[in-house]
Amino acid sequence: MKQVLIATNNKGKAKDFEALFNPLGVTVMTLNDLEETIDVEETGTTFEENAILKAEEVSKLLGVIVIADDSGLEVDALDGAPGVYSARYAGLEKNDDANIDKVLEGLTGVSDEERTARFRCVLAVAGPEMETVTFSGSCEGSILHDRRGTNGFGYDPIFYTPIKERAMAELSAIEKGEISHRGAALAQLKEHLPKLMESFGASR
Numbered sequence: 504m505k506q507v508l509i510a511t512n513n514k515g516k517a518k519d520f521e522a523l524f525n526p527l528g529v530t531v532m533t534l535n536d537l538e539e540t541i542d543v544e545e546t547g548t549t550f551e552e553n554a555i556l557k558a559e560e561v562s563k564l565l566g567v568i569v570i571a572d573d574s575g576l577e578v579d580a581l582d583g584a585p586g587v588y589s590a591r592y593a594g595l596e597k598n599d600d601a602n603i604d605k606v607l608e609g610l611t612g613v614s615d616e617e618r619t620a621r622f623r624c625v626l627a628v629a630g631p632e633m634e635t636v637t638f639s640g641s642c643e644g645s646i647l648h649d650r651r652g653t654n655g656f657g658y659d660p661i662f663y664t665p666i667k668e669r670a671m672a673e674l675s676a677i678e679k680g681e682i683s684h685r686g687a688a689l690a691q692l693k694e695h696l697p698k699l700m701e702s703f704g705a706s707r
């Protein structure tokens with residue numbers, strides 16, 4: 504069975520990747536499936552820097568090809584925040600619910616027209632004997648006034664996607680993958696790296 508290792512501890516991302524990879528006959532493993540605990544410090548100031556950092560460090564530790572994902576939400580009325588700090592916007596403990604509250608509070612009194620936002624995702628692929636490569640994707644939408652739906656993770660309950668006319672958290676994982684920043688970045692990866700897809704079979 505073909506397998507790909509995603510250098511993430513985020514179970515929500517893992518589900519997104521499963522929906523994207525499983526139809527291709529590729530199973531997804533993440534850092535949560537390993538016995539050792541690996542948590543790379545994200546010291547970069549861009550999604551790209553952090554994605555490369557996570558991919559290269561985990562690949563070096565395990566000696567296999569890995570994909571890392573660095574992603575986040577940019578809200579225009581908040582000058583692009585939370586951006587690269589999306590996971591810890593409301594505090595170091597990474598609390599999705601508190602992060603959502605902080606975004607909603609920051610947008611108090613902001614009209615529907617001015618609530619534009621986007622998700623961004625950079626995927627970095629790193630492995631022994633290969634140059635690290637990156638692929639990016641984005642997904643435009645706007646921030647709702649209240650939570651809607653229970654699927655997904657992070658800011659999905661308050662992110663409205665005009666393409667699907669629903670909140671991201673109201674979409675199935677498959678539907679999310681069709682329009683998401685992660686789906687778009689992975690589509691790039693697949694298009695440009697058919698060779699790499701073959702080598703996923705050797706990564707275990």
Ligand SMILES: O=c1[nH]c(=O)c2ncn([C@@H]3O[C@H](COP(=O)(O)OP(=O)(O)OP(=O)(O)O)[C@@H](O)[C@H]3O)c2[nH]1
Nearest residue numbers: 511512513572573574575576589590656657658659
């Ligand atoms: O509603 C959302 N739907 C998404 O599809 C999504 N993608 C990213 N995000 C937010 O951005 C942070 C990433 O930060 P991040 O890339 O550092 O990941 P992380 O720290 O959660 O896990 P890891 O991969 O680093 O182990 C996440 O925690 C979320 O708050 C999303 N929110």
Ligand SMILES: [Mg+2]
Nearest residue numbers: 513545573590
């Ligand atoms: Mg992180």
